[in-house]
Amino acid sequence: MRVTQQMLNQNSIRNMSQNLSRFEKINNQVASGKLLHRPSDDPNGVSKAMNLKSTLATNAQFERNTGEAKLWMDETGQNIDSMVNAMQRVREIAVQGNNGTYSELDQTAMAAEIEELTEHMRQLANAKVNGKSLFNGQKTGELPFPEKGDMTPSSADLVAKTFTIGEGISIQSSVLPEQLFGASADAANLFNTLESMSANLKAGTAIDLEKMDAGIDRLLTVGAENGARQNRLEAVENRLLASNLEIKSMLSRVEDIDYAEAVIKLKSEESIYQASLAATSKIIQPSLMDFLR
């Protein structure tokens, strides 16, 4: 094949620019640490990376939700513990009162203490977390028992507060007044029991300890349920963390460069480019003119 100067020139330029553009591409990858810059770099990989990033963002939100749910459950548990303690004191008084050996004055004092404890229970039932009512279902802006002496929950259609902690998974993070204290119409309702206790003490009649014990049992049961949910939440949280790690490493496999490999490639592209420069400078220079005198 007959070769001309223009051919040499054009082919050299073409080769140099191809080498330079490959050099630029790998340089860009090394500098940014990312394998994917445009959809066309790897259409499938880009779509996968977008999906993984989306999942990461969702997981981060779920983690925030679990944190919040945890706070609510811890508060719920602590408040129930306090209630149980208060009720235990009530039970002591009740046992004392049932002895029948105390004077009317003593009985009145006991009734007064029970009334104080009842008020204490009401305040515990009105407990707040982060300024939100803990035991008022989803109506966290209102108190369940706003009026002293009125022990009927303020809202009829109470629904427990829940948090979404996974795709399609939600967890109840607080308990409802009815679950804690029993239905308000029921005679076994804790507040009704407390009321009748103080009335019985004042009247000097026997106190029904069974109702009392049933109330304490209910508190303990609800507390245990809450504890079980806390365990479940922890398991979900651990799984979220593990899956985050898994997704991050998958994302990294899809979109991050392998530095060792990339740097070696960068070096080789660099030397290829330099070789093409050197070759071009040699081939373009001499012609017959340089030797004709």
Added chain:
Amino acid sequence: MVSTFHGLELGKRGLSVGQASIATTGQNIANVNTKGYSRQQVNSSSSPSLDIWTGQGAHTGQLGTGVTIDSITRVRDRFLDQQVRDHSETLGQWQAKQTTLDRLETIVNEPSDSGLSSAMDGLKNAWQDLANEPDSLSAQAVVKERAQGFIDVAQSMNKSLDSLKSELTQQSTETVAEANGYLKQIAELNKSIVRDGSQSNDLKDKRDALVEDLSKLMSVKVEEKANGSYSISLASNNQALVTGEAVSEITAEDATNTPQKFGGKLAGLDESLNTATKYQENLTTVVRDFVQANGMSGTSGKDQALFIGDAANFKLSELKVNYEADPLEQQAATGKTSADAQSDFRKLVSQLGAESQSATNSVANHSAALQATENRRQSVTGVSLDEEMANLIKYQHSYNAAARLVSMTDQMLDTIINRMGS
């Protein structure tokens, strides 16, 4: 008998061929870098001989009279020209498409932390925060701001797509004008070439260069007439474009209505426009599905919907956030979910990526093919400086030798004229 001055005449002819050859070599050297130039060569043959009596039987002898220049022609291969034009046409078409897909990738801006996908994630998470704290005014405000952020990204993409489309239309009109310009120049050159006779090398080079430029824009068939003029017609349907001096111009309407018959960049631009339109429609669908999943007035029938837009006649540019909305009053929308819309968007991105990747590969393939053909053509028509220098020396020697013949004849004549008498 041979004329006394035969040697002078023969020498003179040699000198003039030498001179013409050196001048042509000079022309080749001077045009070594001229685009579209093909090397020229002097075609010479020995001039008609004289019959002379040689005294050897009945046959006369033939005495050479030197050399004559038959023609100065360019070295060119019509078939390679046609191949170059074919490759240019395909390359022009793919280049137009690839450039557009490249732009589309920039507009879509994925994978990134500021693209539509992360805007969708942002809104999705804002809903969750609001669910955690339903009566928090700040969580409500965040939902609306995230919704606005999503609209901002989507609308800026939409605007870029609009301007890309109008640029493509503009480019198409300009390309038609450019092609018509080439057609007119080719017709002008036809006129000059026919007037000059058939050996107007430089004009022909210019015309071939123009035809080549034209072939990037559209697919043409070239036929050389006996008088040297080119007839140019569309390759797809033989529609005449240039016949001798006559030009039938193409119109922008034709180029948009029936782009496939034009081929080349014109078809590429039109396909680009379709591609951009397709992606804009797909984007609009994704955005519509997403906002419907997040509540849009008109679909849920509630004035409390987060977005304001017309579902039946959805326009991305008219989408707004309903700042009056109480997001808590939202109802779950029917139809596609946010996750569906997000997955549709991912599909759009990977489809765009695949299309762009294949266009890039096609451009690389076709430009390699064009380069190879160019090389083969260069190999025939290109000027090699080494070759020209060697020729120069060769012609210099032949010129010198012819000059020596003249001076020797002069000496012979000097002998006859000046010395024989004395």
